[in-house]
Amino acid sequence: MEIRQLEYFVAVAEEGSFTRAAERVHVAQPGVSAQIRRLERELGHDLLDRSGRAVTVTAVGAAVLPLARAALGSVESARRTVEEMAGLVRGAVRVGMVVSCGVMDVPELLAAFHTSFPGVEITLTEANSDELVSSLVDGRLDLALIGYAGPAPDGLAVRVLADEPLVVAVTDADPWRARESVPLDELLERGVICLPPGTGLRGALDEACGTRRPRIAFEVSAPPMVITLARRGLGPAVLAASMVPPDLHAVRITDPVPSGALAFAWRAEGPHSPAARALIGLxxxxxxAP
Structure with a gap:
């Protein structure tokens, strides 16, 4: 008994015709007929009734049909498994991350993935969150670590690592050094140090400001430079609470409280390669939970 014989039998039983079955399996009709005859001789019973205008299954054929379908299903599952394993051997994953993020050790994650799947090619890109979101939606990235404010970006599934309030970081010489909090209206009267538009942190600040615009005295692309400028006494630095180093004072922002999320994100609707699915799972x- 051969897999192709079961495939031809199922095709004829479902199509009710040798001609249509032959077209379905892309084999000449005599070849289909010959293989089914061999199967019937091997089993010792007719599986198909050829006496009418339409071909129908016999009682024995009706009993064999679900078993044949199950066998073909198992073969297809085995084929998909092999293809997926081949994808994990020869595949590629494209990863993105926001600049200077210390909440999740992305290189350690990629190293663990490489240990499990050494044949998969990995590429890593650093960019602002809006660029990463666009690349995920367009399919240029498989997975990215992004920051955002409010609901998750459209078209993406997310796994949140941290969801925390924004604060301003100041030095011992700053007028706000002894304060626990500052209203957003008061913050808007001072020039602040902040990341540029397109970053999750700036998006959280802008969302809290609504139609108002914050006064940005220094706009730099990475949190370490924001912290360095704040240490030089050049103004309050807008940071996530976890980013504030011990030598600066964190002052809460209130009325309202800006907050932002940091999350792994990927396309909510595939396609995802086997390698990408494995990395997302890892x-x-x-x-x-944050």
């Missing part, structure tokens, strides 16, 4: 397993 990332999800390494994320704890």
């Amino acid at each position: 990332a999800e397993n390494r994320v704890t």
Whole structure:
């Protein structure tokens, strides 16, 4: 008994015709007929009734049909498994991350993935969150670590690592050094140090400001430079609470409280390669509830 014989039998039983079955399996009709005859001789019973205008299954054929379908299903599952494993051997994943993020050790995640799947090619890109979101939606990235404010970006599934308030970081010489909080209206009267538009942190600040625009005295592309400028006494620095170093004072922003999320993100609707699915699964397993 051969797999192709079962495939031809199922095709004829479902189509009710040798001609249509032959077209479906892309084999000449005599070849289909000959293989089914061999199968019937091997089993010792007719599986098809050829006496009418339409071909129908016999009682024995009706009993064999679901078993044949199950066998073909198992073969297809085995083929898909092999293809997926081949994808994990020869595949590629494209990863993005926001600049200078210390909440999740992305290189460590990629190293763990490489240990499990050494044949998969990995590329890593650093960019602002809006660029990463666009690349995910367009399919240029498989997975990215992004920051955002409000609901998750359209078209993306996310696994949140951290969701925390924004604060301003000041030095011992700053007028706000002894304060626990500052209203957003008061903050808007001072020039602040902040990341540029397109970053999750700036998006959280802009969302809290609404139609108002914050006074940005220094706009730099990475959190370490924001912190360096704040240490020089050049103004309050807008940061996520976890970013503030011990030598600066964190002052809460209130009325309202700006907040932003940091999350792994990927396209909510595939397609996802086997390698990408494996990396997404590994990332999800390494994320704890914020």
